[in-house]
Amino acid sequence: AQSVTQLDSHVSVSEGTPVLLRCNYSSSYSPSLFWYVQHPNKGLQLLLKYTSAATLVKGINGFEAEFKKSETSFHLTKPSAHMSDAAEYFCVVSALNQAGTALIFGKGTTLSVSS
Amino acid sequence: DTAVSQTPKYLVTQMGNDKSIKCEQNLGHDTMYWYKQDSKKFLKIMFSYNNKELIINETVPNRFSPKSPDKAHLNLHINSLELGDSAVYFCASSQPSGRFVEQYFGPGTRLTVT
Numbered sequence: 001a002q003s004v005t006q007l008d009s010h011v012s013v014s015e016g017t018p019v020l021l022r023c024n025y026s027s028s029y030s031p032s033l034f035w036y037v038q039h040p041n042k043g044l045q046l047l048l049k050y051t052s053a054a055t056l057v058k059g060i061n062g063f064e065a066e067f068k069k070s071e072t073s074f075h076l077t078k079p080s081a082h083m084s085d086a087a088e089y090f091c092v093v094s095a096l097n098q099a100g101t102a103l104i105f106g107k108g109t110t111l112s113v114s115s
Numbered sequence: 116d117t118a119v120s121q122t123p124k125y126l127v128t129q130m131g132n133d134k135s136i137k138c139e140q141n142l143g144h145d146t147m148y149w150y151k152q153d154s155k156k157f158l159k160i161m162f163s164y165n166n167k168e169l170i171i172n173e174t175v176p177n178r179f180s181p182k183s184p185d186k187a188h189l190n191l192h193i194n195s196l197e198l199g200d201s202a203v204y205f206c207a208s209s210q211p212s213g214r215f216v217e218q219y220f221g222p223g224t225r226l227t228v229t
Contacts, residue, residue: 032215101163102160102163102173
């Protein structure tokens with residue numbers, strides 16, 4: 001079965017410092033992985049996705065993630081945090097079975113950015 | 116232009132009532148979904164429709180019934196509302212259905228049952 005585990009429920013950084021949000025996955029086949037962001041009282045926006053084309057994936061707003069099969073990880077990083085990055089971040093794996101496709105969400109990491 | 120829209124944005128109702136949430140997408144996608152986000156922000160799929168046909172129906176009480184009048188719309192009807200139904204409900208769509216394809220989410224409907 002497909003699953004993801006987000007290792008930190010809350011991460012706090014100062015503006016201008018690097019961001020690291022950690023995610024491990026479990027998959028019985030080559031996974032398709034995503035990071036989504038949810039700003040307060042807003043919908044979900046796709047940050048980036050991994051589909052096996054390249055292990056380092058660049059997304060919007062300066063975020064990137066690296067797929068490491070040996071570590072079953074897909075951590076999200078950003079070199080320099082901005083106040084507007086404060087939000088809830090979800091690591092997601094796509095599960096495909098005979099019934100169709102479902103996104104399996106991690107429990108989320110709350111990113112706080114202080115000035 | 117809003118890609119995936121939901122109405123209403125907020126819904127407050129009493130236990131035992133019946134309510135509907137509407138979803139529309141203008142992306143031309145064939146597949147639409149409903150997800151539920153609980154008070155701890157955990158998101159879980161409820162239903163998936165492909166071209167008006169139900170293809171995923173997770174363990175959801177049969178008080179919840181999705182209806183797809185056409186491939187651009189997927190509505191969620193909830194009978195006999197209970198306190199535990201309070202959550203944020205998200206509609207999403209994708210084209211086509213496949214594990215490498217991202218899903219586009221609506222803004223969510225916050226349902227509060229009192």
